[in-house]
Amino acid sequence: MSITKPGERKLQILQALAGMLENPKGEKITTAALAAKIDVSEATLYRHFASKAQMFEGLIEFIETTIFGLINQISQQHKDGIQQVHSISLMLLSFAERNPGMTRVLIGDALVNEDERLQARMNQIMDRIELAYKQALRQAGVQGQIAEAEVAIRANLLTSFVLGRWQRYAKTGFKASPTESAPAQITILL
Incomplete structure (x- = not known):
């Protein structure tokens, strides 16, 4: 029997869940199947997470922390508003490409039969992405790169573009x- 450090099992569970979400058929994930995948009991899953919804919340927290941490880095590295928009867009698309299972969470597919608050949280993340676009586009407007009156329309278009690609x-x-x-x-688009 291997001994895992505190937090390792929780991470292992989240990684296994993300891996199962990479199945292109997108079948419903059960806690029994998840437990079998990492060779533990369902009780072990529930020692680390009170519910399957909490497991998905863990994935959503990872997505949120990663994406907005990278958006902040981009905003600090690039003062040019249009460059920020380009970099944010490519980062969002690359994140999905590197994390196919997370992409199913981002678009809500993986959350269809789960607690509705999870989809509400993903909707908030999409709103925050659109807000990040607005901030970068406002910067571009101040720099004379786009008409300031177009900021909200372009932010929505870019958010829809990224969501469509995902x-x-x-x-x-x-x-x-x-x-x-x-x-x-x-x-x-710009």
Whole structure:
């Protein structure tokens, strides 16, 4: 019997859940299947998480922390508003490409039969992404790169573009790369 350090098992559970979400068929994930995948009992899962919803919350927290940490870095590294928008867009698409299971959480597919507050939380994340676009586009407006009156419209368009690319990636069984032709498409959108 191997001894795991505190927090390791929790991480192992979340990694296994994310891995199971990479299944292109998108079948409903049960705690029994998740426990079997990492060779533990369901009781072990429930020692670390009170519910399956809490497991998904763990994935959502990872997504949120990662994405907004990277958006903050981009905002600090690039003072040019249009460059910020390009970098944020490519980061969001690359994140999905590197994390197919997380993409199913981002688009809400993995949350369909789960607690509705999880989808509400993902909707808040999408609102925050749109807000990040607005901030970068306001910067571009101040810099004379775009009309300031277009900030909200462009932010919504870019958010919809990213969401659409994520959706297509998941719906094609992770075959249609979200980053393919993305730099040129983002340039056209701007």
